[in-house]
Amino acid sequence: MSPDSLDRRRFLKSAAAGALCAAAPDLAVKNPETGKRPVITRPLGKTGLTLPVVSMGVMNADNPALVTAALDAGIVHFDTAHRYQGGRNEEMLGQVFKGRPRHSIVVATKVPPTLSLSQDADAVPDEEPSRTRTVEDFMARLDTSLKRLKMEHVDILYLHNVSSRETALHPFFLEALERAKKSGRTRLVGLSTHKNEPEVLSAAVESKFYEVVLVAYNFKQDHVLQVRDGIAKAAAAGLGIVGMKTFAGGWLDKERTMPVNTKAALKWVLKDPHVHTVIPGFTTFDQLEEDLAVMADPVLSTEEEKDLRLAAAEPGLYCQGCESCLAGCSRHLPLPELMRSYMYVYGYRNPGRAREVVGALGLPDDPCAGCAGCSARCARGFDLRARVRDIARLASVPEEFLA
DSSP, X not given: OOHHHHHHHHHHHHXXXXXXXXXXXXXXXXXXXXSOSXXXXXXXXXXXXXEESBOEEOTXXXXXXXXXXXXXXXXXXXXXXXXXXXXXXXXXXXXXXXXXXXXXXXXXXXXXXXXXXXXXXXXXXXXXXXXXXXXXXXXXXXXXXXXXXXXXXXXXXXXXXXXXXXXXXXXXXXXXXXXXXXXXXXXXXXXXXXXXXXXXXXXXXXXXXXXXXXXXXXXXXXXXXXXHHHHHHHHHTTOEEEEEOTTTTSBSSTTSOSBOOHHHHHHHHHTSTTOOEEOOBXXXXXXXXXXXXXXXXXXXXXXXXXXXXXXXXSOOSOOOOOOTTGGXXXXXXXXXXXXXXXXXXXXTOOHHHHHHHHHHXXXXXXXXXXXXXXXXXXXXXXXXXXXXXXXHGGGGSOGGGOO
């Protein structure tokens, strides 16, 4: 067993004793709409906002009635992005929020740091003449998002999907975010990170600029202790911490016969007092009720801890972006991006988002064709060749078929 695996197991066993005690500062308040269901809240770092510990990740949702039900139940923070559902996600929220008091909701959206058609989130302009175009294009995309949302400003604007210190601190992107804030288009600025989280968290602290970090954090990460340490340091510096990818894919197999205990997974993240809120993605009313139950009582039971220990031992669908597979691939394929897309399809049932990622990679339908054997190895035990061949087919599917 690797040292990282031992660390993860130790963390699963020890978290209950330490973090449950640390959760005492949480505030339990009545739902302002119904006066019935209790809502646990935490301050979002030093931003001045206080949020329920459970918010809504809207990426996969397309039902306005579900968002309305979440609002009525006491959820106030909604997370979307410029690219989600080709912009339809922001448009739906704009319709739902229309007519509601602006101060009653907290809206976050995300704009990617590269403005080419590539999905490479770490593509950084190399030459000074591209600065103006980078900033102006970023602002144009933000303005499009605001128009869709029918708002003059968002509460949190994230630089989307940052995976390196260089991107987090690149002056072009800092300038764009600063302009967005100074112009009143956003109240707070932040970044989101799906991989290399400790490095990105450290960069966010170093910048003395970012106010919120949206970070992947779950029980299946091999480097979970490093992520936890990075989160603690960022929170100590006053940054608001929002947890995502908390369900670790939601399922452990593509056939969806082995579900992750999602209530337990949410509670596991919220046991860390440095995580101020989480944005689980729910698409059904039953899932909403499950998340609301966690919002009222985030205490992790012994049985739930057992469920997570068993799930942690399975390969599952969640790719942590560790990139250990890359050195062994003779074709130099973007394996983490392909594995993330595989999770979108079989874990989230979101082939449209998966196609966006796969299509932008410019790969053939079978990138492994002609390769005698696969020498790439996944730290989580994925059958990389089979998953690449499965998911790469999406690129040839017309986008409108998946809308």
